[in-house]
Amino acid sequence: MYWEKELETISPPDLSELQLRRLNESLERARNSAFYAERLSAVPAELKSMDEVATLPFTTKDDLRSAFPYGLLTLDLQKVVRMHSSSGTTGNPTVVFHTAGDIDNWGNLIARSMYSTGVRDRDVFQNMMGYGLFTGGLGFHYGAEKLGVMTIPIGPGNSKRQIWFLQHLQATVIHILPSYALRLYSFFEELGVDPKKDLALRIAFIGAEPHSEEIRKKIEQLYDIKVFNSYGLSEVCGPGVAFECEKQQGLHVWEDYFYPEIIDPDTGEVLPPGERGELVLTTLTREAMPLIRYRTRDLTRFLSGSCSCGRTHRLIDRITGRNDDMLIINGVNIFPIQIEKTLMAIPEIGRNYRIEVHKENFMDRLSVKVEINEQVFRGTLAELDKLQGIAVQALKAELGVTPNVKLVEPSSLPVSEGKARRVFDYRESEKGGL
Amino acid sequence: MGVQLSVFLENKPGKLEAITNILAAARINIRGITMASEGEWGVLKVLVSDPDKAHEILKKQQFTVSERTVVVAIVDDRPGALHDMLLNLSSRHINIEDCYGIVLEEGGKAAIVLDVEDYPEAEKVLVENKIRVLSDKELYAL
Numbered sequence: 001m002y003w004e005k006e007l008e009t010i011s012p013p014d015l016s017e018l019q020l021r022r023l024n025e026s027l028e029r030a031r032n033s034a035f036y037a038e039r040l041s042a043v044p045a046e047l048k049s050m051d052e053v054a055t056l057p058f059t060t061k062d063d064l065r066s067a068f069p070y071g072l073l074t075l076d077l078q079k080v081v082r083m084h085s086s087s088g089t090t091g092n093p094t095v096v097f098h099t100a101g102d103i104d105n106w107g108n109l110i111a112r113s114m115y116s117t118g119v120r121d122r123d124v125f126q127n128m129m130g131y132g133l134f135t136g137g138l139g140f141h142y143g144a145e146k147l148g149v150m151t152i153p154i155g156p157g158n159s160k161r162q163i164w165f166l167q168h169l170q171a172t173v174i175h176i177l178p179s180y181a182l183r184l185y186s187f188f189e190e191l192g193v194d195p196k197k198d199l200a201l202r203i204a205f206i207g208a209e210p211h212s213e214e215i216r217k218k219i220e221q222l223y224d225i226k227v228f229n230s231y232g233l234s235e236v237c238g239p240g241v242a243f244e245c246e247k248q249q250g251l252h253v254w255e256d257y258f259y260p261e262i263i264d265p266d267t268g269e270v271l272p273p274g275e276r277g278e279l280v281l282t283t284l285t286r287e288a289m290p291l292i293r294y295r296t297r298d299l300t301r302f303l304s305g306s307c308s309c310g311r312t313h314r315l316i317d318r319i320t321g322r323n324d325d326m327l328i329i330n331g332v333n334i335f336p337i338q339i340e341k342t343l344m345a346i347p348e349i350g351r352n353y354r355i356e357v358h359k360e361n362f363m364d365r366l367s368v369k370v371e372i373n374e375q376v377f378r379g380t381l382a383e384l385d386k387l388q389g390i391a392v393q394a395l396k397a398e399l400g401v402t403p404n405v406k407l408v409e410p411s412s413l414p415v416s417e418g419k420a421r422r423v424f425d426y427r428e429s430e431k432g433g434l
Numbered sequence: 435m436g437v438q439l440s441v442f443l444e445n446k447p448g449k450l451e452a453i454t455n456i457l458a459a460a461r462i463n464i465r466g467i468t469m470a471s472e473g474e475w476g477v478l479k480v481l482v483s484d485p486d487k488a489h490e491i492l493k494k495q496q497f498t499v500s501e502r503t504v505v506v507a508i509v510d511d512r513p514g515a516l517h518d519m520l521l522n523l524s525s526r527h528i529n530i531e532d533c534y535g536i537v538l539e540e541g542g543k544a545a546i547v548l549d550v551e552d553y554p555e556a557e558k559v560l561v562e563n564k565i566r567v568l569s570d571k572e573l574y575a576l
Contacts, residue, residue: 190494190496374497378440379440379502381472385472406475407475408475409496409497409498
């Protein structure tokens with residue numbers, strides 16, 4: 001049931017004590033870096049309680065960029081064994097360093113997470129996440145090996161080969177981008193493979209893209225498996241920061257490794273429990289590159305109550321987006337995940353969609369392209385008209401903005417093998433002049 | 435009664451051609467074709483010599499395609515013949531989703547392809563009124 005029973009079911013006072021000890025060690029290590037030597041100069045040498053965390057300065061992604069490459073490194077390069085980097089498109093990439101101890105801790109977090117969903121050493125794990133600078137592939141790889149699971153390091157893409165391995169090696173567990181899980185499904189029919197009958201698959205881990213509960217349910221139904229939400233970010237290691245256990249009631253933040261806070265992204269104030277805001281993480285064990293109050297930009301909230309699995313680590317809600325994902329359409333705030341949630345609740349709508357924002361006559365125009373579900377298409381124009389009307393009404397009710405809905409053929413929307421890009425904002429290029 | 439294929443298509447250059455290309459390569463003959471469009475998208479209806487095979491091939495190529503049962507009636511190729519036949523259906527409140535006609539080469543006849551939700555009733559009414567309705571075999575060999 002537990003990978004590390006004592007730590008996973010630790011009592012809140014004991015956890016707090018452990019966190020405080022580790023936090024003070026982290027602060028001490030952090031001060032060895034050029035960046036934190038300065039940033040923490042006004043912070044007392046030792047904190048007396050976890051309540052004092054709220055007085056510490058934040059660390060932002062821009063801080064990481066401006067300290068590129070080695071400004072946050074706390075020790076000599078001879079102690080560093082790995083570097084990962086996040087997928088930034090502008091400016092310096094953010095680079096993250098790991099000691100052997102960091103890699104070991106990270107693997108342990110993944111092993112703990114996988115174990116909590118029921119993965120055991122007799123499982124066969126096909127890892128369809130990218131290997132390389134991206135943390136999704138290697139993070140799970142090391143964790144699965146630590147757990148003793150046979151790991152197939154196949155990486156993403158080449159859908160026919162993926163299905164061949166799934167079928168012939170009878171993989172039971174996969175790790176996959178949610179957008180790719182949906183796309184992969186369209187290849188089964190062509191290959192004459194029934195994912196429900198011909199595979200031994202029982203568990204999928206999805207992460208790296210914010211996704212709605214409806215997407216999770218859709219993947220569970222298509223493959224007849226259990227799907228678990230995995231959360232992490234490369235800045236503090238990668239996947240394994242927070243993870244759903246077998247109860248699927250939210251994600252346990254592994255609080256012996258990370259101290260989580262939810263803040264108001266505008267004021268920086270810590271929010272009362274249950275309020276939605278930006279997740280801030282302080283690493284408690286990282287050696288090469290500890291981060292103090294790192295602003296993840298991911299939006300979530302603490303869930304109240306304790307989980308029936310017996311783990312005491314607090315639960316957070318699924319990530320509803322990043323505060324920089326928010327679209328403002330004619331003054332109305334919209335998160336892409338609201339659109340996804342609404343579309344996926346309509347059975348006639350297929351697995352892929354694309355959101356476009358245009359500027360028309362100085363007004364914002366929200367346009368949503370959706371694939372239709374070929375399984376329920378009966379062959380009439382009337383049903384398509386009706387479907388378009390349903391989608392417009394449902395989106396209007398959810399968003400408070402009337403979008404333009406375009407129906408497109410399945411598999412006609414461009415797909416990438418990395419994280420799915422769903423939002424295309426053309427307003428800047430369409431502003432025009434007076 | 436027989437089956438025709440209904441294909442969802444975006445209204446873009448080359449879309450129709452992609453389908454005719456696939457059918458030609460599979461040596462499937464097109465007996466009749468019509469397209470209803472809503473501006474940005476439309477539904478192509480196509481009557482072919484082997485609908486099951488065509489359905490399978492198009493599905494594999496990831497087209498959104500469905501098989502729809504149609505009633506095909508034979509009427510004389512003369513003024514008023516279609517009107518007489520439609521009168522039989524409308525007088526029984528049978529609604530037609532859409533229809534199109536093919537003039538047959540021999541014998542001065544035309545085949546009217548009727549896409550009707552309640553196709554068993556439509557066929558019954560036509561037969562009662564002594565209008566010839568094609569069997570699926572006759573239809574695919576048109």
